[in-house]
Amino acid sequence: MRNCTCAVVFLCAWLLATFTAQAQKVGLVLSGGGAKGLAHVGVLKVLEKNRIPIDYIVGTSMGAIVGGMYAAGYSPREIEEIVMRPEFQDWVANRPLEGKVFNFYDADPSPAALHLGLSIDSAFRTRVTPRIINDATLNYKLATMLAPAGAIADYNFDNLFVPYRAVASEVFTRQRVVQRSGSLSDAVRNSMAFPLAFRPIRQEDGRYLFDGAVVDNFPTGVIKQEFKPDIIIGVNVGDVAYRKYPKEKDDQLLTSTLVFLGSNAADTLSVGPNGIFIQPDLTDYTAADFGRVKRLVALGEKAAEEKLQLTLQRIQRREDTLALQQRRLAFQQRAPRPDFTRISVQGLPRQQQDFVRRFFQRSGSTYTPSDVEEGYFRLVSNDFFTNVYPRVRYSAADKGYGLSIDARQANNLTADLGVLLSSRSMSNVYIGGAYRYLSRYLYTARANATIGRFYNAVQGSFRVSVPGQVPLYFEPIITFNNLNYQDTGGLLGQNAETSQLVQRDLKTALNIGISPNYRSRYILDIGAFTNRDRFANTREVSSTDELDLNRFQGVTAGIRFERNSLNSRQYATKGRRAEFALRGVTGQEKYEAGTTSNGVPDRTNNQRWLRLSVFSEQYFSLGKVDSVGAKAHAWGVLLDAVASTQGPFATYRSSLTTSAAFLPLPDSRTLFLDNYRGTAYAGIGLRYIKGVFRGVEWRTEAFTHVLVRPWQQVPENPVLVRRAKTISRPYLTVMTGLVYQTPVGPLSVQAIHYDDRNHRFGVFAHIGYVLFRDRSLE
Numbered sequence: 001m002r003n004c005t006c007a008v009v010f011l012c013a014w015l016l017a018t019f020t021a022q023a024q025k026v027g028l029v030l031s032g033g034g035a036k037g038l039a040h041v042g043v044l045k046v047l048e049k050n051r052i053p054i055d056y057i058v059g060t061s062m063g064a065i066v067g068g069m070y071a072a073g074y075s076p077r078e079i080e081e082i083v084m085r086p087e088f089q090d091w092v093a094n095r096p097l098e099g100k101v102f103n104f105y106d107a108d109p110s111p112a113a114l115h116l117g118l119s120i121d122s123a124f125r126t127r128v129t130p131r132i133i134n135d136a137t138l139n140y141k142l143a144t145m146l147a148p149a150g151a152i153a154d155y156n157f158d159n160l161f162v163p164y165r166a167v168a169s170e171v172f173t174r175q176r177v178v179q180r181s182g183s184l185s186d187a188v189r190n191s192m193a194f195p196l197a198f199r200p201i202r203q204e205d206g207r208y209l210f211d212g213a214v215v216d217n218f219p220t221g222v223i224k225q226e227f228k229p230d231i232i233i234g235v236n237v238g239d240v241a242y243r244k245y246p247k248e249k250d251d252q253l254l255t256s257t258l259v260f261l262g263s264n265a266a267d268t269l270s271v272g273p274n275g276i277f278i279q280p281d282l283t284d285y286t287a288a289d290f291g292r293v294k295r296l297v298a299l300g301e302k303a304a305e306e307k308l309q310l311t312l313q314r315i316q317r318r319e320d321t322l323a324l325q326q327r328r329l330a331f332q333q334r335a336p337r338p339d340f341t342r343i344s345v346q347g348l349p350r351q352q353q354d355f356v357r358r359f360f361q362r363s364g365s366t367y368t369p370s371d372v373e374e375g376y377f378r379l380v381s382n383d384f385f386t387n388v389y390p391r392v393r394y395s396a397a398d399k400g401y402g403l404s405i406d407a408r409q410a411n412n413l414t415a416d417l418g419v420l421l422s423s424r425s426m427s428n429v430y431i432g433g434a435y436r437y438l439s440r441y442l443y444t445a446r447a448n449a450t451i452g453r454f455y456n457a458v459q460g461s462f463r464v465s466v467p468g469q470v471p472l473y474f475e476p477i478i479t480f481n482n483l484n485y486q487d488t489g490g491l492l493g494q495n496a497e498t499s500q501l502v503q504r505d506l507k508t509a510l511n512i513g514i515s516p517n518y519r520s521r522y523i524l525d526i527g528a529f530t531n532r533d534r535f536a537n538t539r540e541v542s543s544t545d546e547l548d549l550n551r552f553q554g555v556t557a558g559i560r561f562e563r564n565s566l567n568s569r570q571y572a573t574k575g576r577r578a579e580f581a582l583r584g585v586t587g588q589e590k591y592e593a594g595t596t597s598n599g600v601p602d603r604t605n606n607q608r609w610l611r612l613s614v615f616s617e618q619y620f621s622l623g624k625v626d627s628v629g630a631k632a633h634a635w636g637v638l639l640d641a642v643a644s645t646q647g648p649f650a651t652y653r654s655s656l657t658t659s660a661a662f663l664p665l666p667d668s669r670t671l672f673l674d675n676y677r678g679t680a681y682a683g684i685g686l687r688y689i690k691g692v693f694r695g696v697e698w699r700t701e702a703f704t705h706v707l708v709r710p711w712q713q714v715p716e717n718p719v720l721v722r723r724a725k726t727i728s729r730p731y732l733t734v735m736t737g738l739v740y741q742t743p744v745g746p747l748s749v750q751a752i753h754y755d756d757r758n759h760r761f762g763v764f765a766h767i768g769y770v771l772f773r774d775r776s777l778e
Helices: 002-023 034-049 062-071 076-084 086-092 136-152 184-191 220-227 247-262 290-306 308-314 321-333 350-357 369-380 652-657
Strands: 026-030 056-060 114-120 126-130 164-170 175-179 209-211 231-235 276-278 340-346 389-395 400-406 413-422 428-438 442-452 455-466 472-484 501-514 520-535 548-564 576-592 603-621 633-644 680-693 696-707 711-714 717-723 731-742 745-753 761-767
Touching: 026 034, 026 062, 026 220, 034 062, 034 076, 034 231, 034 290, 056 062, 056 220, 062 076, 062 136, 062 164, 062 184, 076 086, 076 290, 086 136, 086 290, 136 184, 136 321, 136 369, 136 389, 164 184, 164 220, 175 184, 175 220, 184 209, 184 389, 220 231, 276 308, 290 308, 340 350, 340 369, 350 428, 369 400, 413 745, 520 652, 548 652, 633 696, 652 711, 652 717
Parallel strands: 026 056, 026 231, 056 164, 231 276, 340 400
Antiparallel strands: 114 126, 114 413, 164 175, 164 209, 389 400, 413 428, 413 761, 428 442, 442 455, 455 472, 472 501, 501 520, 520 548, 548 576, 576 603, 603 633, 633 680, 680 696, 696 731, 711 717, 731 745, 745 761
């Protein structure tokens, strides 16, 4: 009888423990902490690997992102794969994705380092809108990645794969905002809106919400109130208590002090007496260390492993791995087809709304995901619109998704400023401005100028942009260039032939452009030009000598194809740029002899030719590039070829000044190199880029080119010109140096070799962009 009673008691105790374990509900709290929140991914990997259930999730800031992705049905492995991708670095660094750059509305790359937006309303009130943060890519990726889960859950966060809450704050009232429903991407985006990192977005009710870390960075109270779990696992990656003031690295930590100031302290006891508190050791990491993803995930795994025995002891319930995978797959398969049936626009007048909608191409009766993606990036590439925010929501009635674009702010004025400082006398200042007016079409008036000793230029244009399935623009444009080669040789050496030269050109043209897809455009230009070249024909001149003058004026027409996905205006490490062009030129040459003409008389002659040019520049990465480019490691390949039917001009020198030039290096245009100019040439080159330490790249570049039937001086009279009957020998160009990308442009120091008798070896240093406008016949 006694044995029977003991057996019954034991059985009851076992049944009670089993029932308690089965009924045990586990809540997971993920704190904010910027990049340090990537450690949450490692914690999730350990929990799922050891079959520890997760019934509820509450997150703040980065914890809201990781938790939101898990709640949306992404596995820890899938989340890890996403944050390990190189594209993830572009999201968090607010850089446009490679391959999603849309250059239809952009002018040619300018040397401006500062781009400032101004908005003037009808009452002439001015608002300055500096474009410090470009979050267009991040917003779109969050909206599209989380849209299927939101549709499955019918926008109720209790119906997600795991019930979920995201904590944000109402900054003006300092109140905590617990987000339980609505757009999942909005909830995640609100929780990570932090000053100077990710801008706040305007809610549909007009409010602006900010990072939840401001009021509750470790929201254990929220999970208790919302879900009442039996056990809480709290993962804190936020505040790090230093045993002493970190004087030895305080300068490094200053970059993330806003996170410390804006985050409240975590209560390590708030998980409760039976809870599990996990804090990875992240004392050597800052909130901006997104480039150290692999290590941060590993530290999260390590911290979870150290608490694993306690976790297994307190959480006796186990998640069946196969059942979890089947449940996750079943959840994902409930997602509606990715068809878009509607595009809507808020925050703009009706005419501007119509303009925005025309960015999106419809495929049949619906918009495909690629249609929507291309239209979105087409829109955000337009400088007229700022703070563009996308919302994706499924409509059961329409049987498709709708994309809602919120674009409440517009820039109608922009100002640009750039400065180039150089070791040669080619330093200059660039200023520019543009005014935009939008009604049915977008009208843009633009003007800019470069002022310097070597290079002076002015350009003005007026563009009419017509959106549609194939966007079109018309642009009258006038360009003036003046290049004075006197005293630009620096350490390379110089003589009268290469330094007593001033080139000036004026072109008035009409450009017509279309852009069928990302990064590409076709441009037809028709214009009139006037070129004036003054030069010496001998290596030595006196103060009493008069330079030759060669005028060439006429009309030109050309068509070209451009494609550009380079990740930088200068010294790129990723992407590709290609250009194919065909140009026709007809005009009249007027030559006026100077005192160095050696008896060559004045003459007037008609000139006419066709020119075909091909240019390609592409980079191949040899490794991952982190958020600051410290690990850049790539090869680049360049091809440049020109073929022309251009005939000789009055003299050898005037024939060179009007010929095409092979310009492989940034400073090549600042030097007049005889061996690099001709009517037909082919050049190839290799570039090697290696990150030597944080932010600094070592670049080595080598090029070779040949001239086809190059110009030659007539032995009897070197002023005269004739064409050789052969291909020239290969000419070698080599550069090696260091490059550091600063906020005002690249800083570079280079050692250079040109295969030219007048400019053989030299050193070139600069800070700022070494960029020039196209010449009249280019």
